Amino acid sequence: NVKLHQVDKDSVLWQDMKETNTEFILLNLTFPDNFPFSPPFMRVLSPRLENGYVLDGGAICMELLTPAPSPTLTRVYVCLREAWSAQPWGQGRICRKAGKSKKSFSRKEAEATFKSLVKTHEKYGWVTPPVSDG
Template identity: 55%
Template sequence: MKQVRSRRLMKEYQELCRITQASSNPMFSVSLVDDSLYDWKVKLLHLDQDSLLYRDMVAYGVPFILLSITFPDTFPFQPPFLRVLSPRIEKGYVMEGGAICMELLTPRGWASAYTVEAIIMQFAASLVKGQGRISRKPLKDFSKRAAETSFRAVVKTHDKYGWVTPPLAEG
């Protein structure tokens, strides 16, 4: 299984590097953390210019949104873990610790055919759709552990109610 993961990630990483280097204005860039094929940093360089988040980025001089993607041993059969590292974002389906609330990042919503590029593009779209904003208030714990805990809680909620917001009376 680890061979499948390594081959797939090497192919995707090389392709994404080729695409972004060939573009004069790439939407994002990718890099490896400590030369590990299983831990990536993504700089989301462009968002919809009509979005509130884009305006916040311009106003605060934020050149990109930095994401972390960690690929489990079971990738591509299980989804990677994606979280926002900086800036701190509120709304836009970004939760405590920078965790992301997206069905396609859950075991139930994941398909092994999804590419890393598709994940990044879907996340960028959901940030805008969810009216993400740069947080002006200090957030609680913004660690990977907080993100993982927050993500597990949202998956549990969505497993119970589906991918709709439950009524407030039900929690």
């Protein structure tokens, strides 16, 4: 696990972190057997974020984390640097809805969401797909 202590200080996420006394965003990385030829699976564990590039289960929508058409070496620090620079996570926010904000992201949900986003981006490329495609 990796603790991300700072995000873009001009972002709404940074403001949310200050207002909710959230010290860090906790990321989880899982490495495939063929790493570094395939990227790690990276997801947010806490706090629960909504909107932006963090999807159901804490899955992160980032091209670097998807299987590439041709294998390239993937370095951990590159993944973390890209996650850092993707801030403010597409205007993602800390969830403050009663009940939902305390619900933990699940790995199973993150993996299912990630597979879906990879499929969508394989079909449309790295653009915002039609709402009808989820």
